[in-house]
Amino acid sequence: MTNRGPTVVRAAVLRVVGAEPPYSSSRPLEIEELELKPPGPGEIQVRVRAAGLCHSDLSVIDGSRPRVMPMALGHEAAGEVVALGADVDRFAVGDHVVLAFVPVCGRCRPCLSGRGALCEPGAAANAAGTLLSGEVRWHDASREPVYHHLGISAFAEQIVVSDRSAIKIDSDLPFEIAALFGCAVLTGAGAAMNALDIHVGDSVAVFGLGGVGLAAVMAAAAAGADVIAVDRVTDKLTLARELGAQHVLSADSRVVDAIREMTNGGADHVLETVGSVAVLGQAYAATHRGGTTVTVGLPHPQEMLSIPAVSLVAEERTLKGSYLGSSVPERDIPKFIGQFRAGQLPVEKLLTHRIGFEELNEAFDRLARAEAVRQVLVL
């Protein structure tokens, strides 16, 4: 089936960055009616059924992730295929899909070397706010374009995406759980499993226990690691324990010493999932000599990290970043769903709130105050 005409859809649009919190008063996200064009070649139209709120959306709202404006936000979603563009043979109408926030072209140099997270046309399209085709598929009431967030723009009733942004899933997986695999799980569990080489009994410390950090905690625990979880919020520490962390620590000035003491000089692997350079510095200092520090958080592009350069050499340290869980979404999303079904990744515990469109601004206040893990817009 091919959809030939435009559809009018409601979407949460951000026009100006840097609104004053609380967002319940400044209301940076406005629900607008947009005209959605039908999918072009290699594109599909998806009815969004569930969309999670991630700190990266909040970072666009508060200006720490500069993006082209206006933009319809959201990038963690699951839904149902309702129409196909030309040349789409990987999907059929009615398929359930999870969306991944880098469209993976499959042909560029990183893609060919198994590093889909670094897809070059995918990164260029995301930076431009377009789909992989270079197109923008919707416009507002004044016929001005509204840009796509990371090829997805999940806070919308229906979206058009590249078929390279979508991964087919079984239809019995609830949408509100499925959505979380698109960012929180892919990023956090992916960073633990793809960017680190965890062996049974290794120590893994995770700084920051949002959706991303907690997904890393559960994946590291499933891999048999001894997990130390760190956050400022007590409820997050309690949840981390439920998800398999053996030790939890409140984030204060003594946290690095505490980790170094309990691990005899530092954890073998440390993940930073806060988006703070100060916390990255702590994560590096809490890593054992010879160990690996992985940074997953996304600080403002002007933030600089300062570390003793010689420590990389004389202590054979590794410091690396992980984007999109260093994953190939088409390989890793089904793998993580399989681990969820086997009871190894209790992803449903990340879902703390279900919300409607009208609550989005309030929900971003909750995220900014670290009062929620994953809140899902249910459509």
Ligand SMILES: NC(=O)c1ccc[n+]([C@@H]2O[C@H](COP(=O)([O-])OP(=O)(O)OC[C@H]3O[C@@H](n4cnc5c(N)ncnc54)[C@H](O)[C@@H]3O)[C@@H](O)[C@H]2O)c1
């Ligand atoms: N690399 C990627 O591909 C990728 C993907 C998604 C999100 N991200 C980034 O990862 C980060 C986490 O995202 P999220 O959605 O899980 O965020 P979140 O806001 O849900 O979680 C962040 C957590 O960090 C905690 N925190 C704050 N200050 C801390 C401190 N000093 N020490 C320890 N913990 C502290 C907060 O209490 C909160 O629990 C963000 O920077 C986000 O932009 C990166």
Ligand SMILES: [Zn+2]
């Ligand atoms: Zn995200």
Ligand SMILES: [Zn+2]
């Ligand atoms: Zn590519």
